[in-house]
Amino acid sequence: MMRYSILSLFLAWLNYYGYQTVMCYKIPQVKLELLENGFRVSIPHESGVENVAFNINRNRPFKAFEPGEFSDRIRTPASDNRWSYESRRRLQDDDVIYIWTDVQHYKMRYRSMSPPIKVREALNGGSIDELNENNPTYDNNDTTTTTMESFEIDPRYDNCEESVTIMSNRLVQCKGQLIFEDNFDGTALDMSRWRYEVRLPLDTADAEFVLYDTNAELSNGLLKIEPHLWGNDRPDADIRRGELNLGARCTAYQNSEMECQRHPFGRVVLPPVVTARINTKHAFSFKYGRIEVRAKLPKGDWLFPLLLLEPLVNYYGQHPYASGQMRVAFQRSNVNLETNNGANIGGRVIHGGAVLRLESRYRDIFMVNTNRDAHFGDTFHTYSLTWSERSLSLDVDNKNYGIVNGGFAQDADGNSNAWETGSFMAPFDQEFYITLGVAAGGHGDFPDVCVSKPWTNTSPKAALQFWRDRNNWKTTWSSPALQVDYVRVYAI
Structure with missing residues (x-):
């Protein structure tokens, strides 16, 4: 009787699941x-x-x-x-x-x-x-x-645990999943992942004093972006003469007339520095996740690295920073840089977080920072930003140094009512892409309280003032390149 019952159950199981099992x-x-x-x-x-x-x-x-x-x-x-x-x-x-x-x-x-x-x-x-x-x-x-x-x-x-990360408008399957990686092996930039920006910065209130061109290099498993003076240090180079027209190479975002060409006259000069800036806008974007960059930052006066997340679409408006910018790591690369009250804000201080306002005096409101005894350009460090539905969390060498909480619409001071229509993290509730590069000078990232700063942010001749002081600051460019070992993005 018992054998018959077991056999019946086995046949019933086969009938239910099918013989293929x-x-x-x-x-x-x-x-x-x-x-x-x-x-x-x-x-x-x-x-x-x-x-x-x-x-x-x-x-x-x-x-x-x-x-x-x-x-x-x-x-x-x-x-x-x-x-x-x-x-x-x-x-x-x-x-x-x-x-x-x-x-x-x-x-x-x-x-x-x-x-x-x-x-x-x-x-x-x-x-x-x-x-x-x-x-x-x-x-x-x-x-x-x-x-x-x-x-x-x-x-x-x-x-796996369910992820909240979105990549190219699709939900990523598992928390902790590696969704982007570049180790910069080989001899040329992987153009299926990265594109050069070939353009002049828009003449906004925080434009850098540079031309972005195609002078990045790959060597020994490293991405190297090194800035150079206009004319490669030729003694007869003069940014007040000549002209610049990038033609079909130009990758202008908003205004081709201003981003693709420049004719010096009066206060308008050619860019004092030529550098590079690359991004994944065409190939990779995501919402919520952890980005990790192992890099050696630039070392030299008035330089700063670009380790950024930028909005894929200006969902909250075209005004600068209306749709936000996230900084995985930011550093004023001067070896020694102090403010008038003695605060050290040079290369031994690393910052990370969000930029939501154009004006330089508001630049640090949504950023956190930490400092070291040595310049961050002396050796490689691992910088990471974890972007969640509630906050931005910043780490260097796997040690957390600060959290920027969401709710930016409540602190917008009337500058972007559009954020109130978004989520708690608005404007950081859309997909962003990765940008890497090096910049110099500009109107927004070096406050006028810096000692020995050769230009003022509000001056219409700021770039020319910067150029005229080159004999002083160029000698400090002992290691001006941004060197990147790898970039990785993980789902959270």
């Missing part, structure tokens, strides 16, 4: 399709499949079953009876795509590491399936694996 499910080959404005990966639906997760890397093989640069778990198949994930990121023809797939089939989970796919070959007309079959490095019969496969499953993500 007794057999080993095999994940089908992933299909990659190149779209006009992105790409799609998919597998066909089969009976018993309950959900599917895709993890995709560009140009970086997986070391384990770890989160990819693009990751998402799909809960329902599409209308074509396929489990599909789409990204708006356009692939480059020299990209190599790595994919692993996680499938829940009835109550069992299966994982499969797919062969790499060369996008150039796909663009030249070969089908993805043919490319995989012809790849001599992988045997497709061995690509389907269960959790018993030799690749490790990172326990931090196997049972």
Whole structure:
């Protein structure tokens, strides 16, 4: 009687879950399709499949079953009876795509590491399936694996906590997931991630005294952005003569007439310093997360680094800082810089937080700072900013030095009523992109109370005053470059 009951229960279990659960499910080959404005990966639906997760890397093989640069778990198949994930990121023809797939089939989970796919070959007309079959490095019969496969499953993500991070308008799957990384290996900037800004700063009340051009370098695993004088220290160089027209290279944001060309006359001069500024605006943006930058900051009078998060869209208005700016790390790079009352605000002090006002006297209201005995340009440090739905938290070398709480609309002093229509973190409740660079001088970041400052912020001849003092400050540029080891962004 007991044997009959057990047998009946077993047959009932088979009838409920299906005979496939007794057999080993095999994940089908992933299909990659190149779209006009992105790409799609998919597998066909089969009976018993309950959900599917895709993890995709560009140009970086997986070391384990770890989160990819693009990751998402799909809960329902599409209308074509396929489990599909789409990204708006356009692939480059020299990209190599790595994919692993996680499938829940009835109550069992299966994982499969797919062969790499060369996008150039796909663009030249070969089908993805043919490319995989012809790849001599992988045997497709061995690509389907269960959790018993030799690749490790990172326990931090196997049972992940739900994330609040948004990337390219999609919710990231797991808290702690690495969603962006560049280690600056190779000899050239990865243009699928970064773009140069080639422009003059707008002539606003805090414009820097620079021209942003394409003079960043990669060497020994470091990004190096080093500022130079106009004319590369030629003794006959004169910023009051000549003209500048960037032409088709110009990447003007708002006013091409002012950002792309300059003809010196009167108080208008050419930019005293040529430097570089790069960003991920075209490729990567996110809302809420933790950004980490390991860098050696510039060392020299009147320089400052740009380690920024900037708004993807000026959602709260076009006025400067109406949509906010976040500073992962900011430093006035002078070796010695004091105010009239003796306060040291030079390179031994690091700042981080938010900029929400144009005027220099309001610049530090939403920033926190800490100081060290040595200049922050003497060695590499790791700077991070954790951006949540309630605050901005700042760290250097994994030590927290301050928190900036949200509720900025309450402290806006009537300057941006638009923030009242947003969330508690407005204007920091939209997607932002990463900016890296070096700047010099300007009207906003060096207060007029600085001792020996050669220009005043309100002077129409500020850039010319700065240039005339170059024999004094240029000799202090012992290590003027920003050197970046890596940039990483994690979901929270």
